[in-house]
Amino acid sequence: MNPKIDDRVPVLIVGGSLVGLSTSLFLGRLGVRHLVVERHSGTSVHPRGRGNNVRTMELFRTAGAEPLIREAASVLAENHGILQVGTLTGGPQEWLFKEIDPGGALARFSPSGWCLCSQNDLEPVLLRCARDLGGDVRFGTELLSFEQDADGVTAVVQDRRSGELRTVRADYLVAADGPRSPVRERLGIGQEGPGDLFHNVSVTFRAKRMADAVGDRRFIVCYLTDPEGEGALLPVDNEADWVFHMPWHPDRGETLDDFTDERCIRHIRAAAGIPDMEVEITGRAPWHAAERVAERYGWGRVFLAGDSAHEMSPTGAFGSNTGIQDAHNLAWKLAAVLGGWAGPGLLDSYEAERRPVAVATSARASARSAEHQHPGYDVTPGTGRRGNVLGVVLGYRYPSGALVGADPAEPVLPERFRQSGEPGTRAPHQWCFRYGTRLSTLDLYERSMVLLSGPTGQAWHEAGARAASAAGVPLDRYLVGGGPDHDLAPEPGADWAELHGTAADGAVLVRPDGFVAWRSPSAAADPERVLGEALRSVLGLD
Incomplete structure (x- = not known):
């Protein structure tokens, strides 16, 4: 009953x-x-x-x-x-x-x-x-x-x-x-x-x-x-x-x-x-x-x-x-x-991504307690080591999961933090203007997948709409550059493509949690097919 x-x-x-x-x-x-x-x-x-x-x-x-x-x-x-x-x-x-x-x-x-x-x-x-x-x-x-x-x-x-x-x-x-x-x-x-x-x-x-x-x-x-x-x-x-x-x-x-x-x-x-x-x-x-x-x-x-x-x-x-x-x-x-x-397979990536981060971070936390000689923690002097905290906080990466192109050989916690735009890492922060309003690129990531295309990445931008529609996936698209047809204008002197590890005709796909899901350093012969495959793979739609 x-x-x-x-x-x-x-x-x-x-x-x-x-x-x-x-x-x-x-x-x-x-x-x-x-x-x-x-x-x-x-x-x-x-x-x-x-x-x-x-x-x-x-x-x-x-x-x-x-x-x-x-x-x-x-x-x-x-x-x-x-x-x-x-x-x-x-x-x-x-x-x-x-x-x-x-x-x-x-x-x-x-x-x-x-x-x-x-x-x-x-x-x-x-x-x-x-x-x-x-x-x-x-x-x-x-x-x-x-x-x-x-x-x-x-x-x-x-x-x-x-x-x-x-x-x-x-x-x-x-x-x-x-x-x-x-x-x-x-x-x-x-x-x-x-x-x-x-x-x-x-x-x-x-x-x-x-x-x-x-x-x-x-x-x-x-x-x-x-x-x-x-x-x-x-x-x-x-x-x-x-x-x-x-x-x-x-x-x-x-x-x-x-x-x-x-x-x-x-x-x-x-x-x-x-x-x-x-x-x-x-x-x-x-x-x-x-x-x-x-x-x-x-x-x-x-x-x-x-x-x-x-x-x-x-x-x-x-x-x-x-x-x-x-x-x-x-x-x-x-x-x-x-x-x-x-x-439903997307949910399997939760453990694949978060557990390695916890294993590495918990070990780093114990080392930091030893380094600081936390009261009550009886450890051998010199057990701790001075690690790069920003690498733990902002630099952790997912070697596998809801990603395409992540390098599984890279450490979960890097020794030094750097913004790279690589799949499996937190998307870089960059100040931009949209319709006269200053915002961080991180402000774009919450409710949907986001495609950022470089100054000459119009082909990616247009293909994104078709690929997302075919896959039934909500996708926000932004063409980044200083021209009248661009959606986001980086602050003067900033190079979006360099920061994200692409050429001017490249593109980056970012997840709602602000992690890079996929990246193309440059243009592709069939951008709609490539983007469609990336979306389906990341979201477990295959």
């Missing part, structure tokens, strides 16, 4: 934290109806996960949320760099780095920038934006069970306050339900990697005199190395509210009950170097740094995203950013398949 269905949606999202809410935002932008269920009663109340890298902010820019996020993050807008000291008032002092973007060099590569917005400030913004787009987000609602068949997923969810049970029928399920993911466990998907690295207790507190100890050092995080005050200090408002990460050693028999107010206050005073400082403990939460990646990114019509798919050391904030970028990669593919302009 078939169960009574209470809710029918194309996509059910399990988990309403950063990644789940980002998935909701991205699907909402693409017009995909969905339901989010989150077992907790509301958004996060703990200030954590604050580092939003430039790639993540590019995605929020395209989704229209960037201004609101920067407004929510304004109190930390002047905080930069990572400091290491003995105590705040004594001992050695070293800036591991002092500026996130020294000299403003990042503006060459992106229309966005880094943003410090703590999870408790970011999640309400994402929730507001998601609901404004029609997202059905239900807090205090827990997934109890699910089953999938050839046509969809049937799930039972429960309102934790009333006890009411509802049956949800969805075409697809996205599990953004955290590192202990019940969905992943139910699917029987294992994990690979070194496992647990270290443990901390995150203590929130109020101390007005802490600002005096900090002075004018506006850091993102400060590592304290004195044994009596070892840990990491993070500002919440640069004045009275702060967070302190204290090392926790459960392997030595320590329990959370050992972290009494008295112990925490004593530890924080030692870190500040002010023995009589008044400290009010306002909260504590344990967290675990680990390096694990799921063996698979889903099964059938169920997909893993964020911490359910990968765990990373927090140093560098790679974990949350990788999770948000998982959501963006998956959202456009779900929209394309549900919209009928891509084959």
Whole structure:
């Protein structure tokens, strides 16, 4: 007997934290109806996960949320760099780095920038934006069970306050339900990697005199190395509210009950170097740094995203950013398949693309924790290495997946970042004018495939319309150049073709997530055939 269905949606999202809410935002932008269920009663109340890298902010820019996020993050807008000291008032002092973007060099590569917005400030913004787009987000609602068949997923969810049970029928399920993911466990998907690295207790507190100890050092995080005050200090408002990460050693028999107010206050005073400082403990939460990646990114019509798919050391904030970028990669593919302009096989590329990125990035995050000597991480000195962060953030590539012409021999994370326009890489940023309005080429990529043709690439431009029509694929086309017949005019002195690795008569096909799907360095004898083959291959229409 078939169960009574209470809710029918194309996509059910399990988990309403950063990644789940980002998935909701991205699907909402693409017009995909969905339901989010989150077992907790509301958004996060703990200030954590604050580092939003430039790639993540590019995605929020395209989704229209960037201004609101920067407004929510304004109190930390002047905080930069990572400091290491003995105590705040004594001992050695070293800036591991002092500026996130020294000299403003990042503006060459992106229309966005880094943003410090703590999870408790970011999640309400994402929730507001998601609901404004029609997202059905239900807090205090827990997934109890699910089953999938050839046509969809049937799930039972429960309102934790009333006890009411509802049956949800969805075409697809996205599990953004955290590192202990019940969905992943139910699917029987294992994990690979070194496992647990270290443990901390995150203590929130109020101390007005802490600002005096900090002075004018506006850091993102400060590592304290004195044994009596070892840990990491993070500002919440640069004045009275702060967070302190204290090392926790459960392997030595320590329990959370050992972290009494008295112990925490004593530890924080030692870190500040002010023995009589008044400290009010306002909260504590344990967290675990680990390096694990799921063996698979889903099964059938169920997909893993964020911490359910990968765990990373927090140093560098790679974990949350990788999770948000998982959501963006998956959202456009779900929209394309549900919209009928891509084959179901496109969804196989989600794991093919995102899992190698997680494996490489999680290893880099662990190395960065070693490099920074993160409190509580007992590793051999010299284990870490100074890697190129921009290569991780903007330079990661997909060796295979929904692409044509990517080089599988190239590393997922390059040693140095460069914009190349190669298939499998993030499309280059370039400022252009369209009908007198200045925009980044990255602003063009969200809802459809996009074809950019060089100044003398009219043949590609015209063939694109015919190839897309024949394949039933939405395609936006732009002829790039300075003439009256061109759609985009690069800023004076900029060479679009050189930046994208083509001649003036070449073309580049870009996916809705802003990654290059295919490129032709020059003209072709039969551009309609070549483009048609590329579209069908990328979108799984063959």
